Amino acid sequence: xxxxxxxxxxxxxxxxxxxxxxxxxxxxxxxxxxxxxxxxxxxxxxxxxxxxxxxxxxxxxxxxxxxxxxxxxxxxxxxxxxxxxxxxxxxxxxxxxxxxxxxxxx
Numbered sequence: 168x169x170x171x172x173x174x175x176x177x178x179x180x181x182x183x184x185x186x187x188x189x190x191x192x193x194x195x196x197x198x199x200x201x202x203x204x205x206x207x208x209x210x211x212x213x214x215x216x217x218x219x220x221x222x223x224x225x226x227x228x229x230x231x232x233x234x235x236x237x238x239x240x241x242x243x244x245x246x247x248x249x250x251x252x253x254x255x256x257x258x259x260x261x262x263x264x265x266x267x268x269x270x271x272x273x
Contacts (some may be wrong), residue, residue, distance in 0.1 A: 181216035202265040222269050
């Protein structure tokens with residue numbers, strides 16, 4: 168084998184490994200639902216709002232004037248606890264439901 172043939176073979180093996188890793192990562196990401204990602208991978212905290220304890224992501228904030236917890240990124244879409252109205256997006260409604268199920272008992 169020449170040096171050029173060896174280099175092409177190594178490059179083909181490395182390229183195939185990179186493509187396989189990319190495909191594996193894409194499949195793993197697609198198979199993980201958003202609520203599971205939130206519960207398993209985002210640091211959680213227990214906070215009080217509306218006479219109840221909630222387990223929410225650590226970055227959520229508390230509005231003292233309204234006694235609510237909210238996601239600063241999705242507050243306009245209705246991701247507020249306790250919910251005053253249903254979120255506009257059905258996926259956000261499922262996330263709120265999942266949070267309520269995982270809230271600790273008072």
